[in-house]
Amino acid sequence: MERALYGDNGFYRRGERPAEHFRTSVNASPRFAAAIARLLVEVDALLGHPDHLDVVDIGAGSGGLLTNILACVPADLAPRLAPTAVEIAPRPPDCPDRITWRPDLPDTITGLAVANEWLDNVPLDVVERTPDGIRTVLVHPSTGSERPGPAPSPEDQDWLDRWWPLREPGDRAEIGHPRCAAWASVVGRLSRGLALAVDYSHSRVSRPVYGTLTGYRDGLTVPAVPDGSCDVTAHVALDACTTAGERAGATSTLLTTQRDALRALGLSGSRPPITLAHSDPRAYVTALCRAGEDAELTDPSGLGSFGWLTQTVQIPIPSALTSA
Incomplete structure (x- = not known):
């Protein structure tokens, strides 16, 4: 899996763009980045509006999340923002100049670190009883x-x-401690701030009996052959990552779903009142489009079922997430 994804001719080393192979929240709608930007604003306030505020996108793909965040942060925050994309693929030519592009994590982070569909591509081994x-x-x-x-x-x-006991012959597990270590390395770099992991996930009480290892290519699921021709991915044991993050120094934790988190951040998916169609047709169409995008991002049978692991260091969990 390591060679297939990140080797010399690996899937991501070649600069494959995720949007060409599978649908993520980032390429589904800029409304996802707008919600992250709202979270960033609250983190900034909890940190006391520092002169330098990091926003780090781990597994940045083509840089779409950071680009969209920069487009919607408040004017008073933008000059203090230090956007960093962590990605082993080459920098896309259309990536804004102010985004720092690097293949590894910064040594320290003060602000917000986002790992959106990153942990599912951290290589691991599969075992079978x-x-x-x-x-x-x-x-x-x-x-x-x-x-x-x-x-x-x-x-x-x-x-x-501890996390995935196998009981019957034929049962499989994906050994998640490399993901735990990867997540701990993110939390451990936070001097103050918030780390967010967003991914397909499962918990100890509901592990899939035969595992979740899957391949993706050109928008289709394919056999997970590790030859570099496809994305090879597996769902994440976010409950195990939670414990790893706490050991790495997290002082507060919230584990929830994308549906609940995005609704708390203002993405309701509610249809606009029909009266708006008569009084302001253009505003009605705009609101209707936003509602459709919100509905996709919060769909409990799709992107809304993603796990959201939020862990902070030296600040509380933002109230926007806890007051819903």
């Missing part, structure tokens, strides 16, 4: 054919015992 015990699944990188390999390492087994 067989009649001979739990075995790592080995995959041929060109064909995708599988065979049982060695038993998981002690570190892997410890994570499985």
Whole structure:
């Protein structure tokens, strides 16, 4: 999975744009960035309006999230904002000049760090319970054919015992401690501020029996063959990442759904009153389009089912998220 995604000829190393292969909240609507911008404004206030406010997009793709945030932040905040895209793919030619583009995380972050559909692409191993015990699944990188390999390492087994125990032969798990470590590395870089992870997720009480490993290419799900031709992804155990973030220094935590979070941030999806169509038809059409975009972003059977893990360091969880 590491080579298939990030190797010399890996899927993301080639500069593939996520929007060409699967639909994310960022490319579904700029309303998603507007909601993040509202969150950023509250983080700025909780930090006391510092002279330098970081906003870091981890796994930035083509830079669309930061570009849209810059377009809608208040005028008094914009000059103090330091936008950084963390992405191993080359910088797109249309990326605004003021966005810093780098392949690794900054050493310190004061402000907001967003990992939107990043953790699901952090490579991991898959294991299966067989009649001979739990075995790592080995995959041929060109064909995708599988065979049982060695038993998981002690570190892997410890994570499985706590977060994803396998009970019956044929049951599979995706060992999530690399994602926990990746998330801890984000929280650990916060001097003060908020880290947000947004992803398809599951919890210990509802792990999928056969796992979630999937491939995406050209808008379709395909077999997860790790040959570099497709995105290889798996849902995230955000409950395990929560504990990792707390160990890394998070002082407050909120784990919720995208539906609830975006509604708290003002994306209701409510249809505008029909009377507006008569008094101001253009405003009615605009409001109707926004309602449709909000509805897609908060759809409980789609993007709205994403998990939102919010963890802060030295500030409380923003009231906009806790008062809903």
